C-alpha cells in the first residue's frame with residue numbers, strides 16, 4: 001500500500017506501527033448544522049481508505065470525532081431558545097442519516113468532545129507542567145508556540161513579517177500572536193464546564209489530540225501515537241498544526257506517522273460557502289440524486305484533487321454507474337457466494353492500494369464490464385464467466401460500495417410512488433392478458449406502459465420496468 005503523505009509531500013509505502021493493525025483518526029463534524037458536500041467528500045474518502053486497508057488484511061481501528069462543544073453550537077441554541085444537547089443530538093443524528101445514504105460505514109469509535117473532557121484536562125496539565133502552556137489573568141490557557149521548536153513543521157508555513165511583529169506589539173497577555181487557546185475561561189451564565197483550571201470551555205484543537213491519546217494510542221507508544229491522521233485540506237493549518245504541537249509537547253511522541261488530506265469541494269467552479277449561498281447540503285442533494293450515485297460521483301475524482309460539483313459530470317458518472325447495473329441486470333437471478341480470487345479482484349485492489357487511485361480502479365471496472373458484455377453477446381451459455389462476473393461485482397460492492405441495489409429498482413430512481421403503483425398495476429393486467437393469449441389487449445397495455453417514458457423487460461423472474 002502506498003499513501004501520499006501530505007506533510008512529507010511524497011508518496012510513501014505504508015508500513016503500520018503494529019503488524020496487521022492500523023489506527024486511523026479523521027476530524028469529524030461540528031454538529032450545529034446539516035452536513036454539506038465537503039463533509040461527505042471527507043467521510044467518503046476515509047470510508048474508502050478503511051475498506052481498502054481491511055481488504056489488505058489489516059485490522060483497522062477507525063475513529064472520527066463529533067465536536068459537540070463549540071461557539072457556533074451555543075449561538076444556534078441560544079437563537080432557537082433550545083438546549084445545546086437538543087442541537088447536537090439533532091445534527092449528530094442527521095449526519096449519521098446522510099452518511100448512511102451515501103453508503104458510508106460508521107467508524108469504530110465516534111468520541112464526543114463532551115465525553116472526552118478528562119483526557120483534555122490531562123493534556124492541558126501536561127503542557128503546563130512541561131512549560132508549553134501558560135495561563136493569563138482572566139483564566140484562559142494558551143499554548144506557547146515559541147516553546148515548540150517543531151511548530152509549523154506540519155503545514156510548512158513561514159510566519160510573515162506582520163506575524164513576527166505582532167509578537168512584539170502584542171498588547172494583551174498572549175505571549176505570541178500565533179499562540180492558541182487550550183482553555184477558554186467563561187463568565188457565569190455562559191455554557192461552561194468545571195475543570196481543574198476553573199470554569200470554561202476547551203479550545204477546538206485540543207479535543208482531537210486528547211481523543212487520539214485516549215482512544216487510539218497504544219500503551220507503549222515509541223514514535224507516533226497513530227498510523228494515519230486524515231481530514232480536509234482546509235484543516236492542515238491551523239488545526240492539524242496545533243493538534244500536532246499539543247501531542248508532541250504533552251507526550252514524548254508525534255501524533256501520526258502518515259497524514260492524508262482530501263481536496264476542497266467547489267460547486268460550478270466556485271468555492272462552497274454559506275455567504276455565497278451555494279452550500280450544498282447532502283439532504284438536499286439526496287432529494288434530486290440517488291445516494292449511491294452521489295457516492296460514485298464524489299469518489300470518481302482522486303481524493304487529493306479539488307472536486308468540482310456540476311450537473312454535467314454527475315450525468316457522466318450516472319452513465320458509468322448505469323453500465324455496472326446493466327451488467328448486473330443481465331446476470332439477475334444468479335446467486336453466487338464465493339471468496340474465490342480472480343484476476344479482476346487483484347487488479348482492482350492493486351489500483352486502490354496506490355494512494356486510492358480511483359481513476360485506475362474505475363477503468364479496471366469499465367474494462368471488466370465491456371469484456372463480460374462482449375462475451376455474453378457471443379453464442380454459448382458462458383456459465384463460468386457469469387459466475388466469475390458475479391464474484392467480481394460482489395467485490396466492487398465490498399470495496400467501493402457501488403452496485404448494492406436491485407438493478408431494476410436502480411433504474412426506477414426519480415419516479416414517484418403514484419406512477420410506480422400505476423405501472424405495477426398495468427404490468428399485472430398485461431401479464432393476465434398474455435396468459436389468456438389476448439394479444440390485442442396485452443399490446444395496448446404495453447403501449448400504455450411505454451407512454452410513461454419507461455421500457456419493460458420480460459425475464460424469467462418476472463416483468464420489470466425502468467426509466468428510458
Ligand SMILES: [Zn+2]
Nearest residue numbers: 027208239243
Ligand atoms: Zn481534528
